[in-house]
Amino acid sequence: MRKTSLLVCLLVSFLFSFSQPSKLPEVDKSPMDVSYYPNNYPILKIQNKATEPLVARILYSRPQKQGRKIFGELVEYGNVWRLGANEATEIEFYKDVKIGGKKVPKGRYTLYAIVSENVWTMILNKDTDTWGAFKYDSKKDVLRTDVPVQKTDEVVESMSMLFEKSATGISLIIAWEQVKVTLPITL
Amino acid sequence: MKKNLLAVLLPVIFFSCKEPEKKPAGNDIPTKTDATVKVLPPVSNYTNPDRSPMDMVYFPTDYPLLKMTGKTTTLPLMRIIYSRPQKQGRQIFGGLVQYDVPWRLGANESTEMRIIYSRPQKQGRQIFGGLVQYDVPWRLGANESTEIEFFSPATVAGKTVKPGRYILYCIPQETKWTFVLNSNLYSWGLEQNRQKDLMQFEVPVEKTSLAIEYFTIACEKKSDKSTALIFLWDDVKAKLPVSF
Numbered sequence: 106m107r108k109t110s111l112l113v114c115l116l117v118s119f120l121f122s123f124s125q126p127s128k129l130p131e132v133d134k135s136p137m138d139v140s141y142y143p144n145n146y147p148i149l150k151i152q153n154k155a156t157e158p159l160v161a162r163i164l165y166s167r168p169q170k171q172g173r174k175i176f177g178e179l180v181e182y183g184n185v186w187r188l189g190a191n192e193a194t195e196i197e198f199y200k201d202v203k204i205g206g207k208k209v210p211k212g213r214y215t216l217y218a219i220v221s222e223n224v225w226t227m228i229l230n231k232d233t234d235t236w237g238a239f240k241y242d243s244k245k246d247v248l249r250t251d252v253p254v255q256k257t258d259e260v261v262e263s264m265s266m267l268f269e270k271s272a273t274g275i276s277l278i279i280a281w282e283q284v285k286v287t288l289p290i291t292l
Numbered sequence: 293m294k295k296n297l298l299a300v301l302l303p304v305i306f307f308s309c310k311e312p313e314k315k316p317a318g319n320d321i322p323t324k325t326d327a328t329v330k331v332l333p334p335v336s337n338y339t340n341p342d343r344s345p346m347d348m349v350y351f352p353t354d355y356p357l358l359k360m361t362g363k364t365t366t367l368p369l370m371r372i373i374y375s376r377p378q379k380q381g382r383q384i385f386g387g388l389v390q391y392d393v394p395w396r397l398g399a400n401e402s403t404e405m406r407i408i409y410s411r412p413q414k415q416g417r418q419i420f421g422g423l424v425q426y427d428v429p430w431r432l433g434a435n436e437s438t439e440i441e442f443f444s445p446a447t448v449a450g451k452t453v454k455p456g457r458y459i460l461y462c463i464p465q466e467t468k469w470t471f472v473l474n475s476n477l478y479s480w481g482l483e484q485n486r487q488k489d490l491m492q493f494e495v496p497v498e499k500t501s502l503a504i505e506y507f508t509i510a511c512e513k514k515s516d517k518s519t520a521l522i523f524l525w526d527d528v529k530a531k532l533p534v535s536f
Contacts, residue, residue: 130508133345137347137348137373138346146478148480192348234356
């Protein structure tokens with residue numbers, strides 16, 4: 106009796122999982138994610154615990170390592186990379202900031218990177234709502250700045266980004282595989 | 293071998309069958325007396341992708357791809373950012389997502405939390421029986437309110453909307469959904485600030501023949517300047533006409 110009901114449940118759940126019409130968008134295998142500074146700002150906001158105003162938000166798609174060698178292979182050295190998957194990574198500032206000594210007016214930007222073994226060149230570009238780095242146009246660059254590459258002990262499976270507070274403002278941390286870079290943003 | 297298989301499938305079974313006598317295995321069960329939102333751990337480590345992953349929809353559909361391939365030179369008209377909860381064998385509308393209660397058009401964790409925390413006595417018991425037990429700890433990530441951005445003036449269900457960024461949520465009922473545009477941006481979808489509601493649109497819902505596993509928002513194109521935003525989950529489909 107019990108066995109039968111388990112079986113029915115099983116069947117039902119399988120049916121559900123295979124019953125999606127094909128024209129609807131599937132969930133992406135490099136899912137989109139978002140990071141804020143202050144971290145978790147939307148939660149802090151509804152709890153009335155936000156002590157600082159919203160400064161920045163980054164929207165990016167998170168590719169997985171899946172046993173592949175990433176830097177130097179999947180993400181080739183010397184090429185402009187969309188800093189994630191699918192749509193190019195978007196960073197938005199809600200106030201004017203400074204990056205690499207240059208003033209950045211508040212607004213939406215695309216963030217790219219040219220990776221190499223020891224240093225990444227971070228590129229802030231004005232052309233938003235674009236796919237990948239296929240149509241990257243350096244004439245629309247706002248700035249470029251070099252950041253050193255650090256190594257992490259653990260292997261980061263899903264490409265990750267988060268903001269941290271720093272002495273002069275905030276830092277954007279980017280980590281994947283065993284590579285970590287820090288982009289300083291002065292407030 | 294068979295035992296292993298069963299162990300793997302057990303969570304699936306638990307999701308689809310309500311067995312109230314089973315005790316939860318997790319250690320993160322919210323109690324009914326909690327009146328506040330659960331405090332999240334600090335983001336000190338790299339998190340895994342969210343179990344209700346975020347997604348983005350443009351109109352024109354796939355705008356970034358069109359732009360990249362040179363098929364469009366105009367600006368996008370609209371963009372929606374939302375999180376995609378899964379059905380996982382549960383009853384969604386009238387169950388997990390309650391009728392007459394504002395829903396953030398997105399991830400399931402928050403909807404569950406909302407009910408547990410803000411209406412503990414009646415609805416907590418009614419809805420969750422078995423469900424909350426199998427809930428996983430709340431992850432960091434993508435459970436914000438659904439955000440909609442219009443890049444040019446739009447007409448939504450006959451009403452004029454100024455360009456800009458809004459929160460979109462809905463109040464589902466069995467036969468109709470009331471969509472609400474709200475100005476309380478960058479807020480977690482757990483509760484809506486109703487004082488910041490801007491306008492409402494009431495639309496009838498349809499039933500689909502197949503149950504949709506992932507909550508889905510898509511654009512059903514009518515013309516270059518006109519689309520229907522479709523919202524699909526479980527066997528419910530709601531349409532919100534938008535033109536520019």
